[in-house]
Amino acid sequence: MDLKTKVLTKSLWVFHAACSPCNNCDIEILDVLTPRHDAERFGIILVGSVRAADVLLVTGVPNRKTAVRIKKLYEQAPKPCFVIAVGGCACGRVMFRDSYNSPCALDELLPVDAYIPGCPPKPEALLAGVVKVIQKLRGE
């Protein structure tokens, strides 16, 4: 693992990007910042611009409008950028597979590094998922 990546895992700057979610996963992501779970003690900070992001947390099914946008967003993120698919919809589209407005799954658009399934995944599951990414980066 290169030095840059090693340094990254001390404090992960996370950017939340939503495709077409129902909002539950997004609320649980924000929940992780609130006092009970308090992700900031792990050095996980939510940033307002994709250009500062180390990690892209993606929620929701890509629909025809958002598929284009999410791809552009990923291209704007400085590399290395790790993509975590949060929730059943981002992992595999679940019940929206057959929809006329859902052309493909997220991992056909972007390289996904981690999948956190659930509908929505509990905040504990989110933290566990991010910790797994950190461990993977550190080579543990």
Added chain:
Amino acid sequence: MSILAQVKSKLDDKVIDWQEHSPRRIYITVRPKDIKEVARLMFKNLGFRFVIASGTDTPAGIEILYHFSYDKGGILFSVRVLIEDKKNPQIDSIATLFPAAEWIEREMWELLGINFVGHPNLTHLLLIDDWPQGEFPLRHKER
């Protein structure tokens, strides 16, 4: 006069059919050409709230239900029109009567292919702008 009687009297001979499914669900059928006047009577004259309009592809034609709510009595009046021409379905727009109808008609246009005559801005609302022409997702495929 009860509210049902009031509605009947205002709509008068425009009513082709009147069904009371239950005390709070009334379905009224009118001709497509009368819809603008009926909507005006329901909204402006009787003071009902416009809830939504739902379009359905049926074998007999494209059916639109305009749902109006009489809040004081908790009664929903659903005004039904049947557009028999499925190749070029069209009907007068009611968006000029109240702004709330604008999005609703745009959605029915793009998902069912109904042309709302007189609509100020009949453009894509939900689907991408280069959605293939003639493809209406809510139309049933011919078997």
Added chain:
Amino acid sequence: MSHKVVIPIGPYHPLQDEPEFFRLYVEGERVVDIDIVIGYLHRGIEKLSESKHYDQVAFLVERICGICSNSHPFAYVLAVEDLVKMEVPERASYIRTIIAELERLHSHLLWLGLAGHFIGYNTVWMWAWKYREPVLDLFELITGNRQHYGMMKVGGVRKDIEEEDIPQVRKMVDDLVPVVDMFKGAVMDDPVIKARLKRVGVLTEQQAIDWCVVGPTARASGVNIDVRRDDPYGAYDKVDWNVIVEKDGDIFAKTVVRILEMHESISIIRQCLDKMPKGPIDANLKDVSIGEGIGRVEAPRGECFHYVKSDGTNRPVRHKIRAPSYMNVASNKVAAVGGTISDAAITLAAVDPCYCCTERVAVLDKKTSNKMMNGWDLIKLSQDKTQRIRESYGAKP
């Protein structure tokens, strides 16, 4: 000389969660027009409904929106029950009402937190969300999941509230009373919040009627409508409660309506727990006959409407869904216009847009724009304005 500048809000602002596209046209500091472009959340659910059978549809429609994930299945099962003209067992009605009011509590607390953040009261955000957690814990206890509870079923409810869990429900609800009182005092008596939110983002009564808005957005503008009272369902006509209406139509009024509604929700839940009879929770409906039905409920954001048409098979032939935010978000065209940019963020958020319900609204970058701000900057503007007001009341800069 004034020039028209376009300020986009969105698409990927973390606190707004969904890509919401508004195009604000401003002259100087004043918003003169707004374009709302939606379509970013459209997943074709109405069409998907036609390929699922009636039991599956209840789970599908839950995922229209996460925050009011109970309201959509509730309205849907009411629509099917209206179609077949059936009554559900009494205990099921009471359980449905309790779940619906718990959802209202968590939704209003969520909004309070976000609104607090938007105007720079981060403590309000953290506290509102902290006190939201016990409600979610209760959902997990009763239904098995924090969100997306899957409780609604055509003919009744999927799971009963166990007798041994009821003391915990009562305790959680009792613990919320001083919390709601605290927010009431913190918000309604704070001169800075009053100065920040009064006369901001006003929707007049006539505008509320013309744009057919619903829910707290309508009730804050003096339009006295509430589906729970007007077209009763569940157990709402068996318990005593008040509809909260305010006159001013500004954001302060919308906040007051939501806070006071939380008190009513607590009262309804307590009465339901007292009155709920023992008995079956499911009528075991086997067939859906040919016909059509309409169901509507008062979701936290307003009237949620479902229309179902059946041709006698086990799948709906048409399912029309109208979420409350569909009407409320559109009304921003008049509510946000005339205000300043620093008020734009809170005005747009004041209708409690359940974007997923309606559709996300997306911002398109206009090529002619000179100043470009993202949603983050707009929130900052809003927070700065609050800080200026605080300082004018004597707070240290």
